[in-house]
Amino acid sequence: xxxxxxxxxxxxxxxxxxxxxxxxxxxxxxxxxxxxxxxxxxxxxxxxxxxxxxxxxxxxxxxxxxxxxxxxxxxxxxxxxxxxxxxxxxxxxxxxxxxxxxxxxxxxxxxxxxxxxxxxxxxxxxxxxxxxxxxxxxxxxxxxxxxxxxxxxxxxxxxxxxxxxxxxxxxxxxxxxxxxxxxxxxxxxxxxxxxxxxxxxxxxxxxxxxxxxxxxxxxxxxxxxxxxxxxxxxxxxxxxxxxxxxxxxxxxxxxxxxxxxxxxxxxxxxxxxxxxxxxxxxxxxxxxxxxxxxxxxxxxxxxxxxxxxxxxxxxxxxxxxxxxxxxxxxxxxxxxxxxxxxxxxxxxxxxxxxxxxxxxxxxxxxxxxxxxxxxxxxxxxxxxxxxxxxxxxxxxxxxxxxxxxxxxxxxxxxxxxxxxxxxxxxxxxxxxxxxxxxxxxxxxxxxxxxxxxxxxxxxxxxxxxxxxxx
Ligand SMILES: [Zn+2]
Ligand SMILES: [Zn+2]
Numbered sequence: 161x162x163x164x165x166x167x168x169x170x171x172x173x174x175x176x177x178x179x180x181x182x183x184x185x186x187x188x189x190x191x192x193x194x195x196x197x198x199x200x201x202x203x204x205x206x207x208x209x210x211x212x213x214x215x216x217x218x219x220x221x222x223x224x225x226x227x228x229x230x231x232x233x234x235x236x237x238x239x240x241x242x243x244x245x246x247x248x249x250x251x252x253x254x255x256x257x258x259x260x261x262x263x264x265x266x267x268x269x270x271x272x273x274x275x276x277x278x279x280x281x282x283x284x285x286x287x288x289x290x291x292x293x294x295x296x297x298x299x300x301x302x303x304x305x306x307x308x309x310x311x312x313x314x315x316x317x318x319x320x321x322x323x324x325x326x327x328x329x330x331x332x333x334x335x336x337x338x339x340x341x342x343x344x345x346x347x348x349x350x351x352x353x354x355x356x357x358x359x360x361x362x363x364x365x366x367x368x369x370x371x372x373x374x375x376x377x378x379x380x381x382x383x384x385x386x387x388x389x390x391x392x393x394x395x396x397x398x399x400x401x402x403x404x405x406x407x408x409x410x411x412x413x414x415x416x417x418x419x420x421x422x423x424x425x426x427x428x429x430x431x432x433x434x435x436x437x438x439x440x441x442x443x444x445x446x447x448x449x450x451x452x453x454x455x456x457x458x459x460x461x462x463x464x465x466x467x468x469x470x471x472x473x474x475x476x477x478x479x480x481x482x483x484x485x486x487x488x489x490x491x492x493x494x495x496x497x498x499x500x501x502x503x504x505x506x507x508x509x510x511x512x513x514x515x516x517x518x519x520x521x522x523x524x525x526x527x528x529x530x531x532x533x534x535x536x537x538x539x540x541x542x543x544x545x546x547x548x549x550x551x552x553x554x555x556x557x558x559x560x561x562x563x564x565x566x567x568x569x570x571x572x573x574x575x576x577x578x579x580x581x582x583x584x585x586x587x588x589x590x591x592x593x594x595x596x597x598x599x600x601x602x603x604x605x606x607x608x609x610x611x612x613x614x615x616x617x618x619x620x621x622x623x624x625x626x627x628x629x630x
Pocket of ligand 2: 495
């Protein structure tokens with residue numbers, strides 16, 4: 161892939177400095193003056209450019225009680241430094257071990273909540289496949305992401321404090337500074353509680369209020385895409401449930417200005433809406449403003465719902481089906497996850513890239529689909545160690561332009577596959593056991609009882625295991 165020269169400038173020179181937890185912390189490092197911004201209702205990253213003569217910028221993230229600060233020192237014009245010299249640690253993380261004389265750590269004032277540190281990794285500037293991770297807890301810049309997801313408020317609570325205007329302004333400025341286009345690169349994930357298919361009036365109002373609040377938050381932040389789970393029929397007629405979703409979308413589009421409501425495909429069958437493309441098609445059909453609706457395809461959900469995307473041929477078939485049934489123009493984002501459960505299991509269990517049943521070849525095929533260029537691709541894989549997402553982003557990017565018979569690729573794919581071998585074996589055995597158990601006693605018709613027992617507004621067992629937040 162072509163890499164513009166500015167990649168070189170973005171690369172290199174990065175330092176990690178932890179600051180004490182405070183609302184107005186100043187560093188003892190004279191090279192950077194920075195402040196920490198408090199964020200309560202929304203995870204927001206702010207980038208502050210220090211005095212120009214210092215030639216530095218700082219990225220500060222505060223989430224809960226954790227403060228992360230990255231200070232990026234830009235190269236001084238005309239000064240060429242050797243690797244490992246002075247403070248020029250390579251920001252791709254390879255030079256993590258190099259000791260810098262000016263690298264300082266300021267410990268948190270309380271040992272109880274030490275700031276988390278991850279190695280900074282440069283973003284691949286100019287790449288057309290925009291991979292990032294879910295959850296802005298990890299600073300997207302630090303992990304080399306070109307897209308990212310976040311929750312706009314607690315995804316498991318109905319009510320959240322209002323967003324401060326100062327936070328919204330800081331977020332919009334940070335996007336500009338970091339060259340993220342919030343209209344295209346950021347894909348917030350809606351609350352898990354929202355079920356727009358809800359028929360109970362009171363519960364439907366609660367769901368809609370939460371939904372519209374999310375959309376309004378998006379617009380205040382300048383975010384153009386909003387991803388959510390279509391919901392559950394709760395055992396009621398499917399066509400009516402889909403119509404209720406579309407009606408809510410039509411109302412929401414009237415009450416907001418530009419944010420696109422993005423339906424996510426789901427893994428579960430039964431009452432869950434969105435495991436098949438027809439559900440998505442039928443919702444979209446009833447949406448009046450077609451520019452305000454889109455689809456996010458989650459690779460784990462696709463596979464669990466029975467769409468095999470493991471080879472070029474099967475991937476092409478699935479995508480051709482999507483194009484025919486839904487329409488490619490509606491595909492606006494992807495969630496990239498391997499699957500811990502076998503094909504058609506209906507189970508929503510995310511696995512790290514290449515380790516699950518999908519395997520690395522599936523992602524090689526996907527990363528070479530030119531039709532996906534420019535779409536935000538968000539990882540929701542389990543974060544085993546702090547560098548997991550940074551490594552997975554680079555792994556996925558490395559697949560662009562790699563042929564399936566590339567020896568290095570084959571070694572990598574085999575290595576990752578071996579890592580998950582035992583887990584896959586156990587999952588296969590569990591599936592077989594489940595199938596035998598299920599066989600004499602077919603699933604009860606409907607499913608209302610199950611949703612009532614869940615205590616929520618219709619989240620079923622399948623939905624409960626959904627792990628988009630990893
Ligand atoms: Zn999701
Ligand atoms: Zn997802």
